[in-house]
Amino acid sequence: MSATAARDLTQAVRQILNLDEDLSEFYALISSDDELSWAAGGAGRMLRTPTVYEAVVKTVCTTNCTWSATVRMVTALVENLGEQSAGGGARAFPTPEAMAAVPEAFYRDVVRAGYRSAYIRSLATGVADGMIELEDLAANASDVSDDEVATRLLALPGIGPYGAAHLMMLLGRHSRLILDSWTRPKYARVRGRKATNKAIERRFRRYGPYAGLAFWLYLTRDWVTEQP
DNA sequence: CGTCCAGGTCTAC
């Protein structure tokens, strides 16, 4: 592997494993929290894609469909438009340019993305021609508020409240709660009773900028620890 | 075979 390739790969892995994220402030916040102190041992780091663009496209592919449909759509994108690695076999997630080069019909007929096709192609062309800038959202600039990031994400085609909250968590912006058809019933199970979106948000407001992460860890505790 | 709906979003009131 060339030095350049090694450097690119290292950067990609840092991005994917989110190695540079500092959650110490959050861990201090939950250190004496009955429900979340368990997470202070190192939980909460989100597995990410190498680029923000890839995360946005994949997120659109999670909306209003089953997880199996998401996998099917993303697999079709990679197999049809992704560049094959030098060693053969593996393919990368396609670039915005590669995705902008095919017509919307491709997304409908081959990817079977349905009405998402226009959103996906619009994202690809927008990023490819520079009208949409996504990678700077990963910069984590402290002078840019969560509200500003949310506004930019909500302006993207196919991204609404769920998608924006989901993407912000990946971008190290943990204020928004991911409220969708998986988290709502899961919350009802963990909590022992149903609750409206507003009631859930009220309950996690005390975590401030980490409300979204607190909510996520509250829901996924059974993924990593034994239940009492 | 018809209906419903899944890790929603957008438009039009």
Added chain:
DNA sequence: GGTAGACCTGGACGC
């Protein structure tokens, strides 16, 4: 600002 209705797809389910 809040909320019906439409929107692709395909797997699950009832009949």
